[in-house]
Amino acid sequence: MVEAFAIAPPGFGWWLFAGLALCAAETLAPGAFLIWIGAACVIVGGVLMAIDLSGTAQLLLFAGLVVALVMVGRRVYGSLDKHAPPHHPGRAEALVGQEFYLEAEIARGFGSIRVNDSIWRVCGADAAAGAKVRVTGVADGGALKVESV
Numbered sequence: 001m002v003e004a005f006a007i008a009p010p011g012f013g014w015w016l017f018a019g020l021a022l023c024a025a026e027t028l029a030p031g032a033f034l035i036w037i038g039a040a041c042v043i044v045g046g047v048l049m050a051i052d053l054s055g056t057a058q059l060l061l062f063a064g065l066v067v068a069l070v071m072v073g074r075r076v077y078g079s080l081d082k083h084a085p086p087h088h089p090g091r092a093e094a095l096v097g098q099e100f101y102l103e104a105e106i107a108r109g110f111g112s113i114r115v116n117d118s119i120w121r122v123c124g125a126d127a128a129a130g131a132k133v134r135v136t137g138v139a140d141g142g143a144l145k146v147e148s149v
Helices: 012-025 034-050 055-077
Strands: 099-107 110-115 118-123 132-138 144-148
Touching: 012 034, 034 055, 099 118
Parallel strands: 118 144
Antiparallel strands: 099 110, 099 132, 110 118, 132 144
16 A cells, blocks of 8 residues: 655744745845745745645735745846946046147157146147147056147
8 A cells, every 4th residue: 555645834933933034145146136035935925824734825916926036126126247337537538539738748648737726647649838739548657648629
């Protein structure tokens, strides 16, 4: 004679413990994903405290909650994979397009301009001091790229 082997469905304590463990694990694996699975576990545990559900019903409730919470989380926090952080131009990039007069001549590719109370290193074609230049970009070393106007 063959005996059937049945596994009892987990109780509310198991769901609550699993949910809290997943929420805690989120601190070790950032990415705002485990928190939603942990929240679904905690909700299932809370429902089980009020209503007795079969193992299948528990798993279906858990799966539905995970899908719903992940969708809400992605809508609220956005997808980190699809959106790059906003670009905030630095002081040098903010000068692109503006025109200045050379403080020191550009010799052998480098010179300087005065911007308010600061002196900025510039690179470009050789030009005499006092020549008008336009900032066209920022070089790798932080110097401003300029061209004669």
